[in-house]
Amino acid sequence: MIARLFGFHGGIKPDAHKNESAGSPIRPAPIPSRLVVPLRQSTRATSECLVVPGQKVLKGERIGAPEGVLGTAVHAPTSGTVLEVVEHHMPHPSGLDTLSVVIEPDGEERWIEHGPFDWKERSRDEALAHLRDCGIVGLGGATFPSHIKLGTGTGIEVLILNGAECEPWITCDDRLMRERAADILTGAQILRELIGAPRLVVGIEDNKPEAIAAMRTAAEAMGTGIEVVPIPALYPAGGEKQLIRVLTGIEIPYGRLGGEFGVQCFNVGTAHAVYRAMSFGEPLVSRVLTLTGNVDQPGNYEVLIGTPIEDLLPLAGPRRADTDRIIMGGPMMGFALPALDVPVVKATNCLISASQKLFPTPPPEQACIRCGACARACPAELQPFELYWHSRAKNFGKAQEYNLFDCIECGCCAYVCPSHIPLVDYFRFSKSEIWSREREKNAADQARERFEFRNWRQEREKEEKAAKLAAKAAETRAKLAEQPAAGEGAAAAAPAAEEDPKKALIAAALARAKAQKAASEPKNTDGLSAETQAEIAEIDRRRQALGLAEGAEPAPDAAPAAPAAPDDKPAASTRDA
Numbered sequence: 001m002i003a004r005l006f007g008f009h010g011g012i013k014p015d016a017h018k019n020e021s022a023g024s025p026i027r028p029a030p031i032p033s034r035l036v037v038p039l040r041q042s043t044r045a046t047s048e049c050l051v052v053p054g055q056k057v058l059k060g061e062r063i064g065a066p067e068g069v070l071g072t073a074v075h076a077p078t079s080g081t082v083l084e085v086v087e088h089h090m091p092h093p094s095g096l097d098t099l100s101v102v103i104e105p106d107g108e109e110r111w112i113e114h115g116p117f118d119w120k121e122r123s124r125d126e127a128l129a130h131l132r133d134c135g136i137v138g139l140g141g142a143t144f145p146s147h148i149k150l151g152t153g154t155g156i157e158v159l160i161l162n163g164a165e166c167e168p169w170i171t172c173d174d175r176l177m178r179e180r181a182a183d184i185l186t187g188a189q190i191l192r193e194l195i196g197a198p199r200l201v202v203g204i205e206d207n208k209p210e211a212i213a214a215m216r217t218a219a220e221a222m223g224t225g226i227e228v229v230p231i232p233a234l235y236p237a238g239g240e241k242q243l244i245r246v247l248t249g250i251e252i253p254y255g256r257l258g259g260e261f262g263v264q265c266f267n268v269g270t271a272h273a274v275y276r277a278m279s280f281g282e283p284l285v286s287r288v289l290t291l292t293g294n295v296d297q298p299g300n301y302e303v304l305i306g307t308p309i310e311d312l313l314p315l316a317g318p319r320r321a322d323t324d325r326i327i328m329g330g331p332m333m334g335f336a337l338p339a340l341d342v343p344v345v346k347a348t349n350c351l352i353s354a355s356q357k358l359f360p361t362p363p364p365e366q367a368c369i370r371c372g373a374c375a376r377a378c379p380a381e382l383q384p385f386e387l388y389w390h391s392r393a394k395n396f397g398k399a400q401e402y403n404l405f406d407c408i409e410c411g412c413c414a415y416v417c418p419s420h421i422p423l424v425d426y427f428r429f430s431k432s433e434i435w436s437r438e439r440e441k442n443a444a445d446q447a448r449e450r451f452e453f454r455n456w457r458q459e460r461e462k463e464e465k466a467a468k469l470a471a472k473a474a475e476t477r478a479k480l481a482e483q484p485a486a487g488e489g490a491a492a493a494a495p496a497a498e499e500d501p502k503k504a505l506i507a508a509a510l511a512r513a514k515a516q517k518a519a520s521e522p523k524n525t526d527g528l529s530a531e532t533q534a535e536i537a538e539i540d541r542r543r544q545a546l547g548l549a550e551g552a553e554p555a556p557d558a559a560p561a562a563p564a565a566p567d568d569k570p571a572a573s574t575r576d577a
Contacts, residue, residue: 024299035306036343042143045071077304080105095338114281134277139269157262159197163204164238167330177211181218187275293352310340327352332411366419374413384413391430
């Protein structure tokens with residue numbers, strides 16, 4: 001057992017509002033008239049669509065194949081017919097659309113063929129692939145793929161099961177631990193074996209005594225030395241780095257992860273999903289969430305992924321007139337939904353019906369007075385007031401110097417700010433701008449690299465072409481050197497070939513043309529009369545006499561023959577003259 005607990009910097013104690021829904025057991029939500037299953041279940045990765053409109057699907061059938069390293073599979077939450085594959089609103093503050101599969105349930109809940117996965121007899125890689133294909137991700141809100149988080153199977157000394165559930169109003173993990181403790185710990189044991197951790201510690205806030213008792217009873221029954229540790233109820237004790245600090249005393253530095261220090265965290269909901277995937281072969285097609293806030297009947301429900309939010313709200317009673325928005329997540333880190341037709345996704349752990357009475361509109365933002373309250377409350381030990389000034393001035397480089405990306409957006413700084421400055425909104429704006437500029441810079445760098453590669457390729461092609469020409473010229477010179485000089489033209493071509501490879505190629509081409517001309521036979525000579533043939537023969541004889549055979553040049557010192565005298569006497573020679 002852990003001898004002592006440690007503290008972390010900052011933190012706040014807002015009103016928990018757990019009692020509103022903690023006493024309500026988990027109930028299955030009815031199947032809606034249609035399901036909208038986004039192929040993007042997180043901001044990190046999407047899935048490739050595997051179905052077409054009109055196709056019949058079974059419960060648990062894969063409708064999306066994982067893409068990329070961080071991808072996981074997406075499955076049909078129930079049996080039915082695919083109506084369409086369209087862009088649909090996703091539950092995100094931006095209200096943007098994402099590709100989604102719309103399924104009309106048939107009400108039969110017919111499963112695909114599935115059965116237990118014997119992870120003890122199979123290799124570790126096969127077990128991780130099975131978790132990926134079952135779509136198992138972190139259900140604490142981050143939806144990080146579990147098969148990636150399990151790492152290499154070495155280097156982890158402590159596996160922490162996160163049952164803190166520190167955010168106000170949310171009680172889905174509390175009820176899950178009360179009702180399914182043995183299943184959760186079975187899944188945790190599987191994670192422990194796959195990650196290779198000698199110790200397994202369960203951290204639960206001390207405002208959940210029933211959950212602590214249930215988990216301890218299940219741990220004792222399993223007899224495997226699982227430690228169930230109550231921790232002080234202080235927001236955000238459920239943050240990964242804060243929980244590691246409380247339970248182990250290990251301080252995770254800025255920009256580092258717990259796995260680098262031998263500690264890894266998983267949510268209790270994730271452990272339960274792992275248990276279902278390994279023991280029954282069931283993919284992640286549903287999750288437990290809390291319906292609470294400005295409602296008559298707060299409670300916890302097991303809901304199919306893809307269920308529209310507007311179909312869930314009536315389960316908590318008629319919508320009250322003063323409800324002005326629906327918050328997904330808790331009041332500290334959640335966000336108001338842009339529309340009610342968005343579906344439940346794997347990250348949906350709570351839906352709060354908000355009103356002015358429960359969540360009044362904050363007063364107008366005032367100037368920062370540099371009181372330092374935000375810095376004292378920050379669990380990441382940042383200086384939010386400095387980050388605020390640099391974010392407001394759009395000095396993003398300076399904001400990064402103050403470790404902007406170590407902000408976990410817990411909202412503690414905004415909660416205690418006497419000037420009512422929405423600090424987290426400024427930080428989110430700065431992060432998005434930095435990411436946008438990084439994407440633009442990367443795109444520009446890639447364009448520059450492509451341009452430089454294109455120029456290099458063109459230069460290389462020019463050099464290769466010049467080298468080929470030079471080699472061809474050298475070959476031609478070698479051939480000309482082997483052949484006897486054909487006259488003044490060939491003799492004149494040799495020096496030219498030495499001077500310029502192109503001239504050598506031209507000279508070689510001329511020589512080949514002359515050779516072809518010399519070897520060619522006269523055409524159209526068939527059927528000639530005897531007189532014409534005699535005339536042609538006389539012409540050939542005269543040419544040979546003058547040294548003008550086809551393809552030959554006259555000798556430089558040869559004088560042309562004088563024409564015959566009219567009286568048939570020999571013409572006087574030049575000497576006689």
